[in-house]
Amino acid sequence: MPIYKYTATNIQGKKEYGMREASDEEKLHELLKAEGLFLLTCKEHVEKKKKHKLTPMEISDFCRNLGSLLGAGVDLARSLQIISQRDVKKHIREIYNEINMKIRQGMSLSDAMEEQGLFPDLMVNMIRASEVSGTLDKTAMNLADHYEKDEELRLKILGSTVYPIILLGLTIVSVFIIFVFIMPRFSDVFTGLELPLPTKIVLGLSSMLRNNLLAIFIIFMSIIFVFAIAWRFREFQVLFDKAKFKIPRIGKLLRIIHTARFARTLNSLYSSGIPMIKCLSIAKNTITNRFIADQFDRVIERVKSGDSLSTSIGMVDGFDIKLSSTISVGEETGRLDKMLEATANSMEYEAEAAMQRITTYLAPALVIFLAVVIGFVVMAVMLPMVNLYRYRY
Numbered sequence: 001m002p003i004y005k006y007t008a009t010n011i012q013g014k015k016e017y018g019m020r021e022a023s024d025e026e027k028l029h030e031l032l033k034a035e036g037l038f039l040l041t042c043k044e045h046v047e048k049k050k051k052h053k054l055t056p057m058e059i060s061d062f063c064r065n066l067g068s069l070l071g072a073g074v075d076l077a078r079s080l081q082i083i084s085q086r087d088v089k090k091h092i093r094e095i096y097n098e099i100n101m102k103i104r105q106g107m108s109l110s111d112a113m114e115e116q117g118l119f120p121d122l123m124v125n126m127i128r129a130s131e132v133s134g135t136l137d138k139t140a141m142n143l144a145d146h147y148e149k150d151e152e153l154r155l156k157i158l159g160s161t162v163y164p165i166i167l168l169g170l171t172i173v174s175v176f177i178i179f180v181f182i183m184p185r186f187s188d189v190f191t192g193l194e195l196p197l198p199t200k201i202v203l204g205l206s207s208m209l210r211n212n213l214l215a216i217f218i219i220f221m222s223i224i225f226v227f228a229i230a231w232r233f234r235e236f237q238v239l240f241d242k243a244k245f246k247i248p249r250i251g252k253l254l255r256i257i258h259t260a261r262f263a264r265t266l267n268s269l270y271s272s273g274i275p276m277i278k279c280l281s282i283a284k285n286t287i288t289n290r291f292i293a294d295q296f297d298r299v300i301e302r303v304k305s306g307d308s309l310s311t312s313i314g315m316v317d318g319f320d321i322k323l324s325s326t327i328s329v330g331e332e333t334g335r336l337d338k339m340l341e342a343t344a345n346s347m348e349y350e351a352e353a354a355m356q357r358i359t360t361y362l363a364p365a366l367v368i369f370l371a372v373v374i375g376f377v378v379m380a381v382m383l384p385m386v387n388l389y390r391y392r393y
Helices: 025-034 056-071 076-086 090-104 109-116 121-133 136-182 197-211 213-230 234-244 250-271 276-286 296-304 309-314 322-333 336-392
Strands: 003-009 015-021 038-044
Touching: 003 025, 015 025, 015 076, 015 090, 025 038, 056 076, 056 136, 076 090, 090 109, 109 121, 121 136, 121 250, 121 276, 136 197, 136 250, 136 336, 197 213, 197 336, 234 250, 250 276, 250 322, 250 336, 276 296, 296 309, 309 322, 322 336
Parallel strands: none
Antiparallel strands: 003 015, 003 038
16 A cells, blocks of 8 residues: 655644555545545655664654653654654654554554664663553653763763864874975985984984885775774674773773663663563663673573672673672662662763863873974974084184
8 A cells, every 4th residue: 555745734724744554645635634634735655765773862852752742641643743743854754754654553653663673772672661561751751861861971972082083183294294394304404414313313214204105104004904804803893892991091981981871771771661681682782892792692691590680790891890789789779770870870970080081181191292292303403503503603
């Protein structure tokens, strides 16, 4: 049966847009008329290729709008219709309209989302659990908070790394320009002079770089090529992710970030009434570090065999040591969800503080390094000139 995209007006004369399955345009007109809508235009919808997945903030906005409307007593189909009309992005409107159409045909919201293949497993499973418990509005709001906080953490990480990366790039470019383009201009001037050690070092480095530019470029590109080939293998990805934890300061920060994200994800799932084994399976797929994710099959097996969650999580190399102890307290008190939420909040605050400390130290260190390099080059250039001046006068 064909699917039509339509434009209609309601009793108040306001335009409404949507998608509906109907045998023909006449049948579509009858279906809309039964809902108090008057068909203006319609066009048969042609199925397109898979759309891009929604961003965390798009998911957060959708969940918050859905939770607000459902909490106000608006039914699900009408809520989705209102949300689709609010969104200005065409491809997102189409996604919501398609979900709304499936719901009107009798499909559950979670099944309609899963069929789209555009929504995270965490979201689909939490909504599925809330449909059974009748808490869809609260779960939607919890999901909105979850994705909003996750995106905030991501942006803080990005914001903390952008400035040092730009500064490092400028430092490398500046040093390259000095040694490859500026210093060679002085080599002819200093010909025949007895040069001091700093000048010899700078001119030697400059000559080495200029004479071996092609070789350096080939080596650099070869490293990138080998890395790209190796990255295709899961084993290399796991080793690479494991090696990140060995980096001073950065490794500890990564542990804190992964702990915070896992704790918040597990809390969101567990609070929705999803069984723990299912929670761990879903949470595993949200972990971006492959070294940690690969350890979760063993965690799930241990929990299945009767081991406590805290003991099983404590065996994972890559999480902060505080996680297993707080989970243990939550298991003892029966407040696991509260302890997970507290851990996530604490770890996110700690991660933000650690990122600020790293940025505070790294940026000045790069500036000092660049100043030392430039100062050394200036000294190397000035010393022969001073000596020449003394010799002549």
